Amino acid sequence: MSVKEENLVITPKTEPRHVKLLVLGSGPAGLAAALYAARAELAPLLLTGTELGGQAALTFSIENYPGFPQGVGGADLGELFQKQAERFGAQVEFDTAYSVDLSTRPFKVVADSGELLSDALIVATGASPIHLNIPGETEQTGKGVSYCATCDGWFFKDKKVVVVGGGDSALEEGLFLTRYASSVTVFHRRDSLRAGAVLQKRALEHPKMKFVWNTVLTGIVGGEKTEAVRTRNLLTGEEGLFPTDGVFIFIGHTPNTQMFAGKLEMQDGYIKVDDHMNTSIPGVYAAGEAADSHFRQVVTSAGMGAAAAIEATHFLERETV
Numbered sequence: 001m002s003v004k005e006e007n008l009v010i011t012p013k014t015e016p017r018h019v020k021l022l023v024l025g026s027g028p029a030g031l032a033a034a035l036y037a038a039r040a041e042l043a044p045l046l047l048t049g050t051e052l053g054g055q056a057a058l059t060f061s062i063e064n065y066p067g068f069p070q071g072v073g074g075a076d077l078g079e080l081f082q083k084q085a086e087r088f089g090a091q092v093e094f095d096t097a098y099s100v101d102l103s104t105r106p107f108k109v110v111a112d113s114g115e116l117l118s119d120a121l122i123v124a125t126g127a128s129p130i131h132l133n134i135p136g137e138t139e140q141t142g143k144g145v146s147y148c149a150t151c152d153g154w155f156f157k158d159k160k161v162v163v164v165g166g167g168d169s170a171l172e173e174g175l176f177l178t179r180y181a182s183s184v185t186v187f188h189r190r191d192s193l194r195a196g197a198v199l200q201k202r203a204l205e206h207p208k209m210k211f212v213w214n215t216v217l218t219g220i221v222g223g224e225k226t227e228a229v230r231t232r233n234l235l236t237g238e239e240g241l242f243p244t245d246g247v248f249i250f251i252g253h254t255p256n257t258q259m260f261a262g263k264l265e266m267q268d269g270y271i272k273v274d275d276h277m278n279t280s281i282p283g284v285y286a287a288g289e290a291a292d293s294h295f296r297q298v299v300t301s302a303g304m305g306a307a308a309a310i311e312a313t314h315f316l317e318r319e320t321v
């Protein structure tokens with residue numbers, strides 16, 4: 001509430017809220033951390049960020065998360081995680097953190113709703129696949145456009161798919177897709193691959209894999225399902241329409257960790273953690289894709305979140321603020 005005094009508008013300074021444990025992120029890592037911390041009676045506060053349920057919520061169906069033999073909707077799984085955490089006392093708030101001060105405890109986090117103090121912090125802000133930012137990409141995500149072959153490859157049995165990229169992940173994921181797809185066509189903007197030699201050899205020799213060089217995608221076409229990609233040859237300028245059932249984009253991932261730059265040790269933008277999810281600052285833990293550039297799965301991220309919460313619980317038992 002604001003108080004008008006002469007010509008000045010004074011906004012009374014509200015005391016920052018102080019919690020034992022703050023979790024940043026509502027993906028599998030953050031929600032699993034909140035569940036474990038809630039069961040340890042830490043009454044954790046979780047800030048969701050703008051993507052409720054995290055990346056998993058972007059996909060129509062998750063078929064490789066244990067316990068769901070028929071698969072589970074990506075968004076449904078996020079809601080189930082949330083309900084389970086809330087049942088034990090986790091507080092989930094639709095709010096985003098935008099700066100942190102980890103130099104003293106309690107840690108200070110500034111979010112849209114104001115300043116928060118926290119005795120321990122779990123960073124589970126995940127990562128975002130780099131997008132092509134072309135027309136149709138957002139609309140077709142989950143309908144044919146994917147950023148995860150392990151997750152979605154199975155849906156493309158005997159179908160034609162396109163892979164975008166020329167690095168290790170593009171070829172690894174492309175080779176993985178040959179298990180299902182009838183053909184995998186790799187579109188690469190250059191005339192040679194960046195991937196390692198062994199991987200290149202395997203991909204180039206694979207009978208199901210084809211390569212289109214010096215070509216970028218300029219659009220993705222489809223309705224309920226993806227139907228084609230628009231292409232442009234960078235050397236000739238020639239435009240084309242290439243029919244496909246799926247488009248797998250592997251041009252890199254960006255961890256959502258910019259706010260921790262210079263505050264926590266990082267490697268290639270990922271927060272460095274040991275095998276107990278400890279970061280370089282005692283009491284600050286990181287879990288899921290904010291700290292993991294390798295596994296990038298719901299189950300592994302949730303596992304890291306649970307581990308971080310267990311460690312945070314032990315830390316808070318040992319330490320008093």
Ligand SMILES: Cc1cc2nc3c(=O)[nH]c(=O)nc-3n(C[C@H](O)[C@H](O)[C@H](O)COP(=O)(O)OP(=O)(O)OC[C@H]3O[C@@H](n4cnc5c(N)ncnc54)[C@H](O)[C@@H]3O)c2cc1C
Pocket residue numbers: 024025026027028029030047048049050051052053054055056057058059061062063064065095096097098124125126127128129142146147148150151152256287288289290295296297298299301302
């Ligand atoms: C299209 C797609 C399909 C997939 N399918 C599968 C699958 O079938 N099976 C599988 O195992 N994996 C799948 N994955 C991968 C899986 O979704 C991720 O590995 C997993 O979601 C990572 O979990 P996370 O909690 O680490 O991070 P994320 O899921 O990335 O969640 C990060 C969370 O942090 C929040 N956040 C970010 N910044 C802030 C901030 N400043 N303050 C507060 N909150 C913040 C975001 O809002 C979000 O809620 C898929 C990924 C994609 C993109």
